Amino acid sequence: MTARSERAEAVRALLREARHGLLATSGLEPAGYPYGSLVQLASTPAGEPVFLISHLAQHTKNLLADPRGSVLVQAASEGDPQQAARATLIGDARRLAAEDEETARARFLERHPDSATYFELGFQLWALKPVEARYIGGFGAAVWVAGAELLGS
Numbered sequence: 001m002t003a004r005s006e007r008a009e010a011v012r013a014l015l016r017e018a019r020h021g022l023l024a025t026s027g028l029e030p031a032g033y034p035y036g037s038l039v040q041l042a043s044t045p046a047g048e049p050v051f052l053i054s055h056l057a058q059h060t061k062n063l064l065a066d067p068r069g070s071v072l073v074q075a076a077s078e079g080d081p082q083q084a085a086r087a088t089l090i091g092d093a094r095r096l097a098a099e100d101e102e103t104a105r106a107r108f109l110e111r112h113p114d115s116a117t118y119f120e121l122g123f124q125l126w127a128l129k130p131v132e133a134r135y136i137g138g139f140g141a142a143v144w145v146a147g148a149e150l151l152g153s
């Protein structure tokens with residue numbers, strides 16, 4: 001694999017460090033309006049954000065109707081959050097297939113050990129395959145990063 005740009009590495013680092021993020025989906029109620037919800041995050045070995053969601057939740061229903069979505073992650077900051085690095089990964093969400101779920105589940109439980117009960121309740125692991133990401137590294141430092149540059153080990 002060729003070397004990644006500094007900005008792609010920064011987005012991947014934000015995702016690796018993030019424990020939570022804002023999942024945005026296209027709402028069914030009211031139709032067409034953005035719907036945002038807080039989710040716990042982990043990542044696949046390839047660098048996709050992974051989230052554990054209930055089949056009953058509105059964001060899951062939205063993704064089943066339209067898989068396009070985004071996940072916003074932000075670096076921890078004691079000061080002004082507008083000055084903290086952040087990235088919005090935009091792409092297509094999918095429920096993880098059985099062959100990918102075991103590894104993702106282990107990674108998710110490593111990051112969120114208290115979430116084991118949610119698996120017992122039928123929550124499902126989903127991943128977002130980024131098409132593009134908007135990285136903001138601070139004031140005046142905003143760039144687009146191609147999704148392909150973010151993926152891979």
